[in-house]
Amino acid sequence: MKKTAKASAHGHDHKHCIEDALAAAEKLCSEKDLRFTPLRRRVLELVWSSHKPVGAYALLDELRNEELGSAPPTVYRALDFLIDNGLIHRIERMNAFVGCSHPGEAxxxxxxxxxxxxxxxxxxxxxxxxxxxxxxxxxxxxxxxxxxxxxxxxxxxxxx
Missing domain, CATH: 3.30.1490.190 (Ferric-uptake regulator, C-terminal dimerisarion domain)
Structure with a gap:
């Protein structure tokens, strides 16, 4: 997993995707009076670092490298928060997560x-x-x- 957004093989730069997702999350959390903790923010950023679904263990590995949190329950709680608030989706067949392109909308x-x-x-x-x-x-x-x-x-x- 990459720590920064880079252009994909198809020439797409994910930097704006990450920025838009973070801005939408901050707005949603502010409106709902929710805590957008540094861990939740980083997990969302990592999920949006690519349009490929990412598994929880890949997230754990990256966070462990960054010393932000290496306990599986902590990362799963962050993922649950992001899912519950419509910021990411779970791709069941891959047991992985992908950013929601329309956060806050039913x-x-x-x-x-x-x-x-x-x-x-x-x-x-x-x-x-x-x-x-x-x-x-x-x-x-x-x-x-x-x-x-x-x-x-x-x-x-x-x-x-």
Missing amino acids: HRGFFLICGDCGNAEELHSDGLAESISASANRRGFAARDMTLEVMGTCADCRKA
Whole structure:
């Protein structure tokens, strides 16, 4: 895991992604009177250092190198805080975490995951959520929460 944001293989610089995510988190925490501790801030920054989902143990390793905290429960509490407040998402199939591109907004977790480069892109589609809910309702099922993870190949990797 990189400590600083660098341009990806596809030429994307994550510095602005990290800055935007941190600004949104600070604003949200201020509005909700929540503590945005240095550890929570650093975990969010590390999650946003790439568009590739990152596992908790990779975060732990990085934090251990930085002497910010090496206890798994501490990092998991920071991750739980970030998830609970809509700042990151958990990619279940990878047991990893990715930054939320629309923090503070109520929305479903739909992700396009590239099997080649490993990037995960959050997909926003109200129509998709409505279609799934309608299909569930026709079967007498009341959907409360949904996450959709679609594996495939991103446009950049398809061009390469």
